[in-house]
Amino acid sequence: MNKTDARSTENNTFWKGYPEIESGLDSVSRRMHEIVNSGNFPLAEAVEKLINANGKMLRPAFMLLSGRFGRQPKDLSDLAAALELLHVATLIHDDIIDEAGTRRGVPTIHSVHGVKGAVLAGDWLFSRSFRLASSSSSPANARLLAALVGALCSEEIHQDLDRYRWPRSERNYLRKISGKTAALFALSLRAGAVETKAAPRHVMALTRIGWATGMAFQIIDDVLDFESTEGVLGKPVAADMRDGLCTLPLIIALKKVPEKIEAYLGNEKLCNDGIEKVLAAVNSCGALKEARACAGIYTARAMQELGHLPKGKAKEELHDIIKQLLSRHN
Amino acid sequence: MNKTDARSTENNTFWKGYPEIESGLDSVSRRMHEIVNSGNFPLAEAVEKLINANGKMLRPAFMLLSGRFGRQPKDLSDLAAALELLHVATLIHDDIIDEAGTRRGVPTIHSVHGVKGAVLAGDWLFSRSFRLASSSSSPANARLLAALVGALCSEEIHQDLDRYRWPRSERNYLRKISGKTAALFALSLRAGAVETKAAPRHVMALTRIGWATGMAFQIIDDVLDFESTEGVLGKPVAADMRDGLCTLPLIIALKKVPEKIEAYLGNEKLCNDGIEKVLAAVNSCGALKEARACAGIYTARAMQELGHLPKGKAKEELHDIIKQLLSRHN
Numbered sequence: 001m002n003k004t005d006a007r008s009t010e011n012n013t014f015w016k017g018y019p020e021i022e023s024g025l026d027s028v029s030r031r032m033h034e035i036v037n038s039g040n041f042p043l044a045e046a047v048e049k050l051i052n053a054n055g056k057m058l059r060p061a062f063m064l065l066s067g068r069f070g071r072q073p074k075d076l077s078d079l080a081a082a083l084e085l086l087h088v089a090t091l092i093h094d095d096i097i098d099e100a101g102t103r104r105g106v107p108t109i110h111s112v113h114g115v116k117g118a119v120l121a122g123d124w125l126f127s128r129s130f131r132l133a134s135s136s137s138s139p140a141n142a143r144l145l146a147a148l149v150g151a152l153c154s155e156e157i158h159q160d161l162d163r164y165r166w167p168r169s170e171r172n173y174l175r176k177i178s179g180k181t182a183a184l185f186a187l188s189l190r191a192g193a194v195e196t197k198a199a200p201r202h203v204m205a206l207t208r209i210g211w212a213t214g215m216a217f218q219i220i221d222d223v224l225d226f227e228s229t230e231g232v233l234g235k236p237v238a239a240d241m242r243d244g245l246c247t248l249p250l251i252i253a254l255k256k257v258p259e260k261i262e263a264y265l266g267n268e269k270l271c272n273d274g275i276e277k278v279l280a281a282v283n284s285c286g287a288l289k290e291a292r293a294c295a296g297i298y299t300a301r302a303m304q305e306l307g308h309l310p311k312g313k314a315k316e317e318l319h320d321i322i323k324q325l326l327s328r329h330n
Numbered sequence: 331m332n333k334t335d336a337r338s339t340e341n342n343t344f345w346k347g348y349p350e351i352e353s354g355l356d357s358v359s360r361r362m363h364e365i366v367n368s369g370n371f372p373l374a375e376a377v378e379k380l381i382n383a384n385g386k387m388l389r390p391a392f393m394l395l396s397g398r399f400g401r402q403p404k405d406l407s408d409l410a411a412a413l414e415l416l417h418v419a420t421l422i423h424d425d426i427i428d429e430a431g432t433r434r435g436v437p438t439i440h441s442v443h444g445v446k447g448a449v450l451a452g453d454w455l456f457s458r459s460f461r462l463a464s465s466s467s468s469p470a471n472a473r474l475l476a477a478l479v480g481a482l483c484s485e486e487i488h489q490d491l492d493r494y495r496w497p498r499s500e501r502n503y504l505r506k507i508s509g510k511t512a513a514l515f516a517l518s519l520r521a522g523a524v525e526t527k528a529a530p531r532h533v534m535a536l537t538r539i540g541w542a543t544g545m546a547f548q549i550i551d552d553v554l555d556f557e558s559t560e561g562v563l564g565k566p567v568a569a570d571m572r573d574g575l576c577t578l579p580l581i582i583a584l585k586k587v588p589e590k591i592e593a594y595l596g597n598e599k600l601c602n603d604g605i606e607k608v609l610a611a612v613n614s615c616g617a618l619k620e621a622r623a624c625a626g627i628y629t630a631r632a633m634q635e636l637g638h639l640p641k642g643k644a645k646e647e648l649h650d651i652i653k654q655l656l657s658r659h660n
Contacts, residue, residue, distance in 0.1 A: 041484050093453060097446040116427040119449060123423060123456070124483035130460045131476035134469050142472065146461035153454035154371050 014056045014324075018317055024064040024077070025057050031081035035128050043121045046109050051088060053106040058325075060084045062188035065321070066206050068314035070196020078136030079191060082129045086145065087184075089125035090152060092118050098243075141191045148187055155179045159245065168246040177218040178211070185214030205308035209318070212305065216298035216326045222247035223291045224329075226282055238279055242270065248294065250278070253287035260285075299326045344386045344654075348647055354394040354407070355387050361411035365458050373451045376439050381418060383436040388655075390414045392518035395651075396536050398644035400526020408466035409521060412459045416475065417514075419455035420482060422448050428573075471521045478517055485509045489575065498576040507548040508541070515544030535638035539648070542632035546656045549625035552577035553618050554659075556609065568609055572600065578624060580608070583617035590615075629656045 015022045029051075036047050060080035067076045094100075095108040096118045102108060110118035126149070133142040155176060162168060189210030193203045225240050226249050240247050246254075254261055260281035264274035282288065302322055309315045345352045359381075366377050390410035397406045424430075425438040426448045432438060440448035456479070463472040485506060492498060519540030523533045555570050556579050570577050576584075584591055590611035594604035612618065632652055639645045 039480065039484065041480075090453075093449050096449055115445065119423050119426055119452075120483040122449075122453075123420075124480050126453070126456055127476045127478075127480035127483065130464075131473050131480065134460075134464055134472040134476060139464050139469060139472075142464040142469075143461050146457045146464060148457075150369065150371075150454050150457035150461065153450040153457065154369065 015061070018321070020068075021061050021064060021317070024080075025061060027075075027077040028057065028060045028064070028080045028084060031077050032085060035081065035085065035132065036125075039128075041121075041124055043109065043113060043117055043124075046113060046117070047088070047092075047121055047125065049106050050092065050103065050109065053104040055104065057084060059087060059184060059188040061321075062185065062210065063192040065314060065318055066189045066192030066198075066210075067196045069193050069202050069206065069309065070198040072197045074196050076192055076195060078132055079141065079195060082132040082136065082145065083188060083191070085125050085129040085132070086149060089122045089129060090149070092122040092125065096122075137191070137195060141194060144187055144191065148183060151179050151183055162246075165246075168251055170248070170251050173246070173248055173251055174215070177215060181218040181221075182211045182214030185217065186210035189213075202309060205305050208305045209302050209309075209322070212298045212302035213322050213326065216295040216302065219248055219291055219295035219298070220326060220328065223249055223288050223295070226250075226279065226288060227329075238275060241278065242275065244269070248291045249282050249287045252290050253278075253282040253285050256285045256287060257281050295326065302326075345391070348651070350398075351391050351394060351647070354410075355391060357405075357407040358387065358390045358394070358410045358414060361407050362415060365411065365415065365462065366455075369458075371451075371454055373439065373443060373447055373454075376443060376447070377418070377422075377451055377455065379436050380422065380433065380439065383434040385434065387414060389417060389514060389518040391651075392515065392540065393522040395644060395648055396519045396522030396528075396540075397526045399523050399532050399536065399639065400528040402527045404526050406522055406525060408462055409471065409525060412462040412466065412475065413518060413521070415455050415459040415462070416479060419452045419459060420479070422452040422455065426452075467521070467525060471524060474517055474521065478513060481509050481513055492576075495576075498581055500578070500581050503576070503578055503581055504545070507545060511548040511551075512541045512544030515547065516540035519543075532639060535635050538635045539632050539639075539652070542628045542635065543652050543656070546625040546628035546632065549578055549621055549628070550656060550658065553579055553621045553625070556580075556612055556618060557659075568605060571608065572605065574599070578621045579612050579617045582620050583608075583612040583615050586615045586617060587611050625656065632656075 015025065032051055033048065036044050036051065041047070060083055063080045063083060064076055067074065091103065092109050095103055096110045096115055099110070100108050101111050108118070109121050113121070130142070130146060133145045137145075159176060162172075186207050187210070190203060190207040193206045198206070222240065225247065226238055228237060236242065241250055250261075261278050264270055264278050270278070299322075303319070306315065306319055306322075309318070345355065362381055363378065366374050366381065371377070390413055393410045393413060394406055397404065421433065422439050425433055426440045426445055429440070430438050431441050438448070439451050443451070460472070460476065463475045467475075489506060492502075516537050517540070519536040520533060523536045528536070552570065555577065556568055558567060566572065571580055580591075591608050594600055594608050600608070629652075633649070636645065636649055636652075639648070
C-alpha cells in the first residue's frame with residue numbers, strides 16, 4: 001500500500017457514500033504528495049508522515065463540493081491542496097507552541113527534528129501553499145488565503161494572552177471561534193464557488209453556510225473536549241481547560257455555578273483535584289447541554305442558508321455531510 | 331521624531347546622494363508601518379521595533395531601482411514592502427532558531443514574547459507579505475516571492491544538517507549562498523523590472539547582476555565575520571565558525587594549512603583556545619585575501635552585466651551602489 005492509499009483509506013470512513021468527493025480528495029492527496037516531494041526539501045519525509053496521519057480533509061472536501069455549484073466547472077485539486085497544506089503548516093507550528101509530543105498518533109516534527117526543523121518545515125509549507133495558490137487560483141482567492149493565515153495567527157496570540165484569564169465572556173469566545181474555525185470553513189466553501197464562477201447569491205449562501213457550520217463544529221469540539229475520554233480524542237479530557245483556555249461549557253458553568261468552580265481557577269495550571277471538581281460541576285450543571293443548544297442555533301442557521309442553494313446532488317450531499325458533522329458524539 | 335523618521339534617518343548614511351531611492355524607501359517604510367499597524371495584531375509594537383532597527387533596506391532599494399529600467403513606470407512601494415516584510419519575518423524565525431537575544435541592538439521577539447509569540451509573529455508577517463504581494467504584483471512575481479521563501483527554508487535546513495561537518499567543499503558553499511543571498515538579490519532586481527515591463531534582455535541582465543552581487547556580498551560578509559571585531563558587527567568574531575558553520579575563508583584555510591586547523595574542529599562547539607588558533611591560521615595563511623579575490627570574480631561579473639543596461643541615471647546609481655556595497659570593509 002503506498003502512502004497516498006494509506007491516507008485515502010483512512011478517509012474512507014467519513015466519505016463512504018460520497019464517491020465524487022472521495023475521488024476528488026484522492027487527487028488532492030496526490031497533489032499534496034507531489035508538492036511535498038518536489039524541490040528536494042530535507043524534511044519532506046517527516047511532513048509526509050504528518051500528511052498521511054492527517055484527518056478527514058474537511059476543508060478541501062468543502063472546497064471541492066462548493067465547486068459543484070459553479071457555472072464553469074474547474075479542476076480545484078491544486079487550490080484544495082494549497083488549503084490543506086496551509087492547514088498542515090499551521091499544525092506544525094501549533095505543535096511547537098503547544099510543545100505537543102504526538103499528533104494523531106504520529107510524533108510531531110518538533111519532537112523529532114527540534115524547534116528549528118519545525119519552524120522551517122512550517123514556513124516551507126506556507127511558501128509551497130502560497131505558491132500553489134498564486135498559480136492555481138484567482139488573485140482574490142490567493143489574497144483570501146493569505147489574509148486567513150494572518151487572522152489565524154492574530155487569534156492565536158490573542159488566545160495566548162487570554163490564557164488563565166477566567167472567566168471569559170461568551171461574546172469573546174464566539175468572536176474567537178468566528179475568526180478561526182468559522183473563517184476557515186467559510187473560505188473553504190466560498191473559494192470553490194468563486195473559482196467556478198457560481199452566481200453571487202450562491203457564493204454568499206455557501207460562505208454563510210461555511211461560517212455557521214464552522215461555529216457549530218467548533219462549539220461541538222469544545223463540548224466533546226469535556227465529554228470525551230483520553231482514548232477517543234487522543235488527548236486528556238478537558239485539555240483546553242488544563243491549558244488555561246476557557247471554552248463555552250466552562251463559560252456557561254461559571255455563570256450557573258460559580259461557587260463550585262471559581263476557587264479552582266488561578267493563574268497557572270490547575271491541580272488534578274481542581275480539574276476533577278470543575279469537570280464534575282460542568283457536567284452536573286447542564287452546561288454541556290446548553291453549549292450543544294448554542295451549537296444547534298448555528299446548525300439551524302446553516303440549514304436555513306442551504307435552502308438558498310439550487311436543488312441537486314451537490315446540495316443533498318452538502319446537507320448530509322453538515323448534518324453528520326454536527327451530530328457527532330466523539 | 332516619529333517611528334518612520336527614525337528608520338529613514340538611519341538609512342540616510344548609506345543612501346545619501348541617492349535622493350530618488352531615499353524618498354522611495356520612505357514610502358516603503360510608511361507602507362510597512364501601515365501594514366504592521368493594521369488588523370489589530372497583538373504583537374504589532376514588537377514587530378515595529380524590529381522594523382525600525384532594521385538595516386539598509388537593500389532589497390527594496392534594489393527593487394525600486396530596477397523599476398526605473400521599465401517601459402511602464404509603476405509605484406512599487408507595495409511590492410517592495412512585501413519583500414522587506416518577508417525578510418523581517420525570516421529574521422524573526424531565524425532568531426528563534428539561533429536563540430538570539432538581540433538583533434541590531436533590539437531584544438528579539440523570541441526573547442521578549444517567547445517562542446510562541448515569535449512563531450506567530452513571523453507567520454503573521456508572512457501572511458501580510460503574501461497578501462500584499464498578491465494584491466500588488468503580477469501572479470508571476472507573487473509566485474516568485476513564495477518560491478523564494480521555500481528555497482530559503484530548504485537551504486536553512488540543509489545548512490543545519492551540515493553543522494559541524496567540516497570540511498565543506500567550496501562547491502557546496504557556493505551552492506548554498508546561491509540559494510540564499512544571491513537568489514534574494516536576483517529576485518529584488520528582477521521583480522521591479524518585470525512589474526514595469528522592462529525589455530526581456532534588461533530583465534535578464536538585472537537578474538544576473540542581482541545574482542552576482544548577492545554572491546559577492548555574501549562572500550564579503552563571511553570574510554568580514556573573520557576580520558571584524560565584536561563592536562562593529564554586533565556579534566562575536568567568527569560567529570559562523572562558533573556555530574559550526576564552514577564558510578569560504580575556513581574552507582580555503584583548511585586546504586592550505588589543514589595541519590593547523592583540523593585538530594580543533596570536532597562535532598561540537600569549539601573551545602576558546604581552538605577558536606583563537608583557527609582564527610590565527612585563517613588570518614596568516616592568506617585565506618581571507620583569496621576569499622576576497624573570489625568575491626572579486628562575482629563583482630566583475632556583475633559589472634560586466636551592467637554593460638547590458640541602457641545608459642542613464644538609474645544605471646549609474648546601480649553601478650555606484652554595487653561598487654560601494656562590494657568594497658565595504660566593515
